[in-house]
Amino acid sequence: MNSLTLNGKNISFEPGQTILEAARTHGVDIPTLCHLQAADHKGVCRICVVEVQGADRLLPACATPAGDGMVVDTHSSKVVQERKMLLELLVANGDHNCLFCEANGDCKLQALVYEYGVKNVARRAGYEQRPIDDATPMILRDFNKCVLCGRCVAACNDVQVNNAIPYPFGRREDKPPVTGWLPVADYDRCVHCGECVQACPVGALLEKKALGKAMTWQTQKVRTTCPYCGVGCQMWLHVKDNQVVKVTGVEDVLPNRGRLCVKGRFGYDFVHAPDRLTTPLIKENGAFREAGWDEALGLVASRFSEIKAAHGPQSLAGFTSARATNEENYLMQKLVRTGFGTNNIDHCARL
């Protein structure tokens, strides 16, 4: 039986679990910043440190295996002091003014600073402004907000396996990056999937098309299925005032486990394109004119009926759509089979 003492309570754990995993299984929250489960990325930021009896220093819960008989304290005063100190360092080493930040309300650093009561930290004297990468139409990278957690690097190399944000150190060596390192993207390899943006815990990486469209708490999230390829990724549509302002992947569910590609994540503008069809159109003398539904459907029904009466059901055909829903495909073939009276029904993409 594997068990340990967590905050004075005896808990069991599975062999191979980390202290973090064991604690989470039992509903005890330990804060994390760099930990990215999907890529087994951990041990960089030390926000998750805990006090383990007998250890000569605080240990990162995300990277420390749970041990039989361990006595662990997740929120001792020593732990809280350490976390506070780490947070102060992070704030001092960046440009963290939430008032001007798109991630306001959806930022791990902001949440932790609030939770741990960190106050009035000034920017470090001699802080050198870091670059802002505005080179692509989809992603904005402001390294002044970067907390050097490496999650974007792990997301790019180990989740999407695009290898476009180089590791500063050997592959996943669980140590903090070298001084001066920034997670800069190599645009010869980048395919703009935006996995890095989704992984970033702060406002350093942002969806450019969503900038200024909505504050995080003003949106509603609606879960749906991607309209593009047959993978059927699960996505959140972030909606404000009847507009889709952003799309993100639904974490931890199949088939995509939070991942999206460039089309799924950034290909939503067509929904609100100005040239969407908004009324039925009837062609007269070679040109379209707008019409109401009653007129248009009446014309469609009568013309199809006339053709059927004159030439038989086999003179009609219907093509259904690989982009319509199951329900709509079902109705389309039912209409052709029972209304037209023929099996001349097919769809365009035969794979």
Added chain:
Amino acid sequence: MAGLAVSLGSGAMTNSIAEMEDAEVLIVIGSNTTIAHPVLATFVKQGVVRKGAQLIVIDPRRIPLVDQSAIWLRQRPGTDIALINGLMHTIIKENLADTAFIAERCENFEEMRKVVEGYSPERVEEITGVPAGEIVKAARLYGQAGKAMILYTMGITQHTHGTDNVKSLANLAMLTGNFGRPSTGVNPLRGQNNVQGACDMGGLPNVLPGYQPVIDETVRAKFEALWKAPLDARVGMTLTDAMTAAADGRIKGVFIMGENPVVSDADSHHVMAALKKLDFLVVQDIFLTETAAMADVVLPAACFAEKDGTFSNTERRVQRVRKAVNPPGQALADWQILTALANVMGLDWKYESPQAIFEEIRVATPSYAGITYERLEKETLQWPCPTADHPGTPILHVGRFSRGKGLFAPIEHQEPFELTDEAYPMTLTTGRVLYQYHTRTMTGRCAGVNDMAPVAKMEMNPADSARMQVVDGEFVQVSSRRGHIEVRVEVTESVREGVVFIPFHYAEASANALTVAALDPVAKIPEYKVCAVKVEKRPQPGLHG
């Protein structure tokens, strides 16, 4: 699809996407996975870099997945059958076949073996251009794996021999016992988000919902009772046949919902001419597409974000679509338009919501019977899911093939429908680019995404471009026996000498103005993948620049 249904009894993907991570060996053939199915490709790539899977890429083009591959077999376009026969030849010769599996679960092995006997690696090298040694290496890798998965897409099906190509892949997997277990099987990756669902729902001329044949009297009786209407007993026309029938006046009225065949279908001149001849064309779509522009009546539809419903993904997973915003103007969801139209036509339909339609689908389609909107709120389900307490089916053919025994098919190599000759000396293949989707009605309107690949580019090998003295970015004229287009050249090693590649997304340089509508006799899929073309330098380059 047709090929797999013949061999196994079901045309759907046999296994699931997440299993790709755990395969020992993966064969990716005729699928530019990172481009066409990017997120699915991440499972393949993770399998390779994090779990040590060995990847065999079989593709005439140097696709991005080649970077992760252990072996890349670069066959001449249209020679897949010979290559697969060559792999099987070696597997049998080196005693890597799973004889117990073959004896217990398959039939017709001897016939297949006799054909394959004639495909020594040396002979296959002559046909395919792939070195004999590489064929042997790949055969050993796949043949020795405990669990191996095959993935394919249109590169396999869009040939006149597409059905045979697919059967060959089923042969290969049966030969090695790679069925009915995790991380095995033969897996067609569907290109558009709900092709699977369109087929499941009976959007095919020969089957009713759930792949129940229209020619089967008991099936028809069941549907006639459910729909309270008589049904035609004859198999209908496929889209391609219907276009031909329209061209010679037998089809007079067509209703197209959400498709743009003028750009997406092979031999687009033929499609346009056919649609022009119609007495009456109705197109229901979200934009005034090239096809909608030809219609007599256009009906404005809602897009995915504006309606409720379900899509079925490539691994048979039935997933919810949810309304997030209102459709523009008077646009309505396709199901609302269809219901209203049916009622004007006197059919008396009473559907009040997609959920109500789904309830009828459950009755009509046994493999969907156990799926409900309520269950989909809490769990994710893959069909077949026949009852309300069934957990769904991630892996098909466990213990037994859907058709009973797996059917080996003896298949000989045949040359593609259209071979190169003096007048048309180069081979054209078509496909996709990452940043565009289908005919660009959606991606073409997306800022940023469209900017990544705003114009069509034809890939050409440096040896060919040097010979023709054309440079990167230059416009050339490309012609086939059916038409010609002008397109920019991109000089790249990704295609081999004598082969050019044009993405099919772009209306202004429509690859399908060149392709052949010659059909696979069974699946009726046009041969988009191979045709003969000539490429000519234009006298005044850059006119369109």
